[in-house]
Structures are given as C-alpha cells and as structure tokens.
Amino acid sequence: MKNNPNIQKQTQDPTVSALRPFGTSIFTEMTALAVEFGAVNLSQGFPDFEGPLEVRQKAAEAIIRGPNQYPPSMGIPALRQAIARKMMRFYGIEVYPETEVTVTAGATEGLTATLLGILEPGDEVILIEPAYDSYAPIASLAGAGIRFVRLAPPDFNLPLHDLEAAFGPRTKAIMINTPQNPCGKVFTEEELTIIGDLCVKHDCYAISDEVYEHLVYGGNTHVTLLSIPSLRQRGFLVSSTAKTFSMTGWKQGYVIAAPPLSKAVRMSHQFITFSGQPALQEAMAMAIDSPDSYYGELLGSYTRKRAYLCEGLKELGFHVLEPDGAYYVLADIRPLGFEDDYGFCRMLPKEAGVAAIPSSCFWKERSCARELVRFCFCKKDETLEEGVRRLRKWLAK
Ligand SMILES: Cc1ncc(COP(=O)(O)O)c(C=O)c1O
Incomplete structure (x- = not known):
C-alpha cells in the first residue's frame, strides 16, 4: 500500500489549494497564547461580558416553548x-x-x-x-x-x-x-x-x-x-x-x-x-x-472605553491612532523601541500578560503597517484597567 501513489495523495494534506496560503488565523493563535499565559485578551474582538439579559431570557423561553x-x-x-x-x-x-x-x-x-x-x-x-x-x-x-x-x-x-x-x-x-x-x-x-x-x-x-x-x-x-x-x-x-x-x-x-x-x-x-x-x-x-436608550447606552459605554484605552496607551508611550468607529485601537510601537508587530504580539502574552493582534495581518504585504498593533476595547472596564496596568508594569522593568 505504501507504494501506491494514489493512496498517499489522499492521505496527505487534503486542503484545497485556494485555502492553503491562508494558514491558521492569527486570531486563533493570539487567543491560544492568551489562554496559555493567562494574559488579558485584548486581541480577538469579542466582549468579555454578556449581552442583554432579557434577550437571553427570550431565547431560553423560546427554546423551551418551541418550535425547535x-x-x-x-x-x-x-x-x-x-x-x-x-x-x-x-x-x-x-x-x-x-x-x-x-x-x-x-x-x-x-x-x-x-x-x-x-x-x-x-x-x-x-x-x-x-x-x-x-x-x-x-x-x-x-x-x-x-x-x-x-x-x-x-x-x-x-x-x-x-x-x-x-x-x-x-x-x-x-x-x-x-x-x-x-x-x-x-x-x-x-x-x-x-x-x-x-x-x-x-x-x-x-x-x-x-x-x-x-x-x-x-x-x-x-x-x-x-x-x-x-x-x-x-x-x-x-x-x-x-x-x-x-x-x-x-x-x-x-x-x-x-x-x-x-x-x-x-x-x-x-x-x-x-x-x-x-x-x-x-x-x-x-x-x-430595543428602544433608543439601548443603542445610546451601548455607544456611550464604548465611547468611554475607547477614551480610556487610547489615553492609557498614550500615557505608556504608544503613538495611538484614534478610531472613528468599531472597537479597536491601532497603536504604533516604534516610540517604545519596537519595529515588528508579529514579534511584539508573540512576545507580549508571556512577557506582559496581555494579548494583541499584529495589524499587518490585515494587509496582503506583511511589510505594511508592521509598526501597528491592534488592541480591542470590547471588554469590561476592569479588564481594560488590568491590561493597561500590566503593560505599565512590564514597560517599567
Ligand atoms: C469586519 C468584520 N466582519 C465580520 C465579522 C464577523 O461577524 P459575525 O460574527 O457576525 O460572523 C467581524 C468580527 O470580528 C468583523 O470584524
């Protein structure tokens, strides 16, 4: 069987060629590093708090009542x-x-x-x-x-x-x-x-x-x-x-x-x-x-989180590009003496206990925006505070 080339072909990597260049997503890699080192995860864009209780209750009630x-x-x-x-x-x-x-x-x-x-x-x-x-x-x-x-x-x-x-x-x-x-x-x-x-x-x-x-x-x-x-x-x-x-x-x-x-x-x-x-x-x-008040409070909360993270990163010495929308901040790492976003983000969970995303993964040419690292602010206030505290402690070393 070992000499049968057709069988070997079937059992090697069957991933279609259209997908092979893309590899494993950097979001998966950074979240895995965050888990491994117990880092504050400011990488992947998911909140660490739950959505509205009444919406979850409605779903639970609908599951029990059916139809399913x-x-x-x-x-x-x-x-x-x-x-x-x-x-x-x-x-x-x-x-x-x-x-x-x-x-x-x-x-x-x-x-x-x-x-x-x-x-x-x-x-x-x-x-x-x-x-x-x-x-x-x-x-x-x-x-x-x-x-x-x-x-x-x-x-x-x-x-x-x-x-x-x-x-x-x-x-x-x-x-x-x-x-x-x-x-x-x-x-x-x-x-x-x-x-x-x-x-x-x-x-x-x-x-x-x-x-x-x-x-x-x-x-x-x-x-x-x-x-x-x-x-x-x-x-x-x-x-x-x-x-x-x-x-x-x-x-x-x-x-x-x-x-x-x-x-x-x-x-x-x-x-x-x-x-x-x-x-x-x-x-x-x-x-x-939901009433306008829901949408207003959501925006109010994210406006405060954005301001907190931007100010915190600025105080630490990053050059911050303030976003007009979404829930991410791009921070330039060059003022801190770093140049490569991938190297920085792979080192950060272990060294500082914080996870972020190298922004160049969003460009085809990895040479673009290598100086920028993405932090997300869709997190509880105490998570953002802990993230900034850990970065401050690491940078003070
Ligand atoms: C720009 C953009 N599009 C789509 C998605 C994924 O949306 P969904 O979870 O609804 O598939 C994300 C999630 O981070 C996103 O940032």
Missing part, C-alpha cells in the same frame, strides 16, 4: 421584519422583508453566501486593505482573482487613483467595510458615492460589511451603502447582531439586497447552512426593536 425545527431558510418573518423596521428607523430606507432580507449564520456566512452566490471562476473582486481576514479566502474559494486597494496609516484615506485603476473588465464586486476593522475608518457619503459611480461605470456590485454600524464616535455618522442611490440596486449590505448586542457566539447576521441580488444570496445560503436557529432569531427580533 428548521425555520424558513431566509429566516423567520419576525426577524426579517425587525431588520426592515430597523433600516427605516436608523437610515430611512424602505426594505422588503419578504424579498430583500436573508438571515445568515453571522456576517461571516452572509459574506460567504454573497460571494459564492455571485462569483464565477475568473471574476475579480476588489478588496480594500486593511481587509477583514475572511474576505480573501472566500473570494479565492469561489475561484475569483483579488485586486487590493491599499489604505495607508495614519489617515487611511481612499486613494482615488488606485481605486479607479483597480476596476477592470473582470471586476464583479468591490467589498468595503464601514466602520472598518482594524483602523476604525468610517466611509463618507462622498466616498461611497464615488464607489457607486465606479460600480455603475463597470457594471459591478458593491458588498458592504457594516457589523460595527452602531459604533461610530465623535462627529462621524455611519452611512450605509444602501443609502447611496447608485448602489440601492447593486449593493449587498451585510451586517450582524454580534457586536451591537454583545453576543458574538450567537452568529446572527443578515444580508439586505434588492430582490434579484437577494435571490443569489438565498441560492447559496440554502446549500451552506440552509437555515439558522429559530429561538435565537426570535430573541434577536426583539433585541433589534
């Missing part, structure tokens, strides 16, 4: 209607829950269903770097080529010439993320309009990941892709309840798009997960309808 069978593939009507109401309430946009809303297993599956639903092998997708880690692997799995448009620190301005140059005859879609992880950029209406005009010119789609839509600071406002007239019929809005309700483990996301576009999403969604969990969907419908 497959809900409709596109999501239960109550949740799709709540999502449509929310689009009118926050953005003044009319959305049809029957034909335009699809509930997915988190934004991650929403993005996957969208890309697998619209991409043909040989198509091209434009990604704006820094890009969230799931975009490129999904596009690759779909057989698409990727063109990157690079945003550079410290301002992360959209380079219009590079953006225009990235569009070509094979472009099927451009993906944006606003507010953007990890840099906190919030796309303006003007920038989205430029993107919309390019999509019209090149007859392609825009996909917008808006999972941090309710976390925008200072004088900034979240502008959703679907509010741009040129993108209403060619835009896919992907969002999630994970960040807004501090329940990342529930994986309740959704895609909103015009009916023909939603049809493509639903076609692939039915073969990926088919459906979500009915009790969690019922509870999320209730959560989305």
Whole structure:
C-alpha cells in the first residue's frame, strides 16, 4: 500500500489549494497564547461580558416553548421584519422583508453566501486593505482573482487613483467595510458615492460589511451603502447582531439586497447552512426593536472605553491612532523601541500578560503597517484597567 501513489495523495494534506496560503488565523493563535499565559485578551474582538439579559431570557423561553425545527431558510418573518423596521428607523430606507432580507449564520456566512452566490471562476473582486481576514479566502474559494486597494496609516484615506485603476473588465464586486476593522475608518457619503459611480461605470456590485454600524464616535455618522442611490440596486449590505448586542457566539447576521441580488444570496445560503436557529432569531427580533436608550447606552459605554484605552496607551508611550468607529485601537510601537508587530504580539502574552493582534495581518504585504498593533476595547472596564496596568508594569522593568 505504501507504494501506491494514489493512496498517499489522499492521505496527505487534503486542503484545497485556494485555502492553503491562508494558514491558521492569527486570531486563533493570539487567543491560544492568551489562554496559555493567562494574559488579558485584548486581541480577538469579542466582549468579555454578556449581552442583554432579557434577550437571553427570550431565547431560553423560546427554546423551551418551541418550535425547535428548521425555520424558513431566509429566516423567520419576525426577524426579517425587525431588520426592515430597523433600516427605516436608523437610515430611512424602505426594505422588503419578504424579498430583500436573508438571515445568515453571522456576517461571516452572509459574506460567504454573497460571494459564492455571485462569483464565477475568473471574476475579480476588489478588496480594500486593511481587509477583514475572511474576505480573501472566500473570494479565492469561489475561484475569483483579488485586486487590493491599499489604505495607508495614519489617515487611511481612499486613494482615488488606485481605486479607479483597480476596476477592470473582470471586476464583479468591490467589498468595503464601514466602520472598518482594524483602523476604525468610517466611509463618507462622498466616498461611497464615488464607489457607486465606479460600480455603475463597470457594471459591478458593491458588498458592504457594516457589523460595527452602531459604533461610530465623535462627529462621524455611519452611512450605509444602501443609502447611496447608485448602489440601492447593486449593493449587498451585510451586517450582524454580534457586536451591537454583545453576543458574538450567537452568529446572527443578515444580508439586505434588492430582490434579484437577494435571490443569489438565498441560492447559496440554502446549500451552506440552509437555515439558522429559530429561538435565537426570535430573541434577536426583539433585541433589534430595543428602544433608543439601548443603542445610546451601548455607544456611550464604548465611547468611554475607547477614551480610556487610547489615553492609557498614550500615557505608556504608544503613538495611538484614534478610531472613528468599531472597537479597536491601532497603536504604533516604534516610540517604545519596537519595529515588528508579529514579534511584539508573540512576545507580549508571556512577557506582559496581555494579548494583541499584529495589524499587518490585515494587509496582503506583511511589510505594511508592521509598526501597528491592534488592541480591542470590547471588554469590561476592569479588564481594560488590568491590561493597561500590566503593560505599565512590564514597560517599567
Ligand atoms: C469586519 C468584520 N466582519 C465580520 C465579522 C464577523 O461577524 P459575525 O460574527 O457576525 O460572523 C467581524 C468580527 O470580528 C468583523 O470584524
């Protein structure tokens, strides 16, 4: 048997070539290091506190009461209607829950269903770097080529010439993320309009990941892709309840798009997960309808956490890039005498008892932004205080 080459081929690494370049996610690696060294985990973006009690109670009650069978593939009507109401309430946009809303297993599956639903092998997708880690692997799995448009620190301005140059005859879609992880950029209406005009010119789609839509600071406002007239019929809005309700483990996301576009999403969604969990969907419908005070308190709390972490890191000597949105801070490590974000983050859990993410993992070229480390502030106040305390103690040595 050992000499049979076919058998050896089957038992070696069966991972498809499209996925091999991506390796194990740095988030997994950093969280594992945080656990190994008992570090304060400011790396992966999940809260260390629970979401609203009444939402969890509603889910528990719905599980006991039932039904617990497959809900409709596109999501239960109550949740799709709540999502449509929310689009009118926050953005003044009319959305049809029957034909335009699809509930997915988190934004991650929403993005996957969208890309697998619209991409043909040989198509091209434009990604704006820094890009969230799931975009490129999904596009690759779909057989698409990727063109990157690079945003550079410290301002992360959209380079219009590079953006225009990235569009070509094979472009099927451009993906944006606003507010953007990890840099906190919030796309303006003007920038989205430029993107919309390019999509019209090149007859392609825009996909917008808006999972941090309710976390925008200072004088900034979240502008959703679907509010741009040129993108209403060619835009896919992907969002999630994970960040807004501090329940990342529930994986309740959704895609909103015009009916023909939603049809493509639903076609692939039915073969990926088919459906979500009915009790969690019922509870999320209730959560989305929360009063304004809920959304206001969420933003107030994150505004304070952002200020605390930015100030704390500044006092320690980091050069801090204050984010306009999302819940991450990029900190320049050069003033502390370091140069390499990977080396810094691999050493930090053991030496300082704190975990962070090397920001260059969000760029294709690891030479970009090597001086920046990402800390998240979606943590209890005492966790952030302990993180800053440990960094201070380590730096004082
Ligand atoms: C930009 C971005 N998109 C998507 C996700 C994942 O969303 P979900 O948990 O709903 O799949 C995250 C999580 O960190 C994110 O930062």
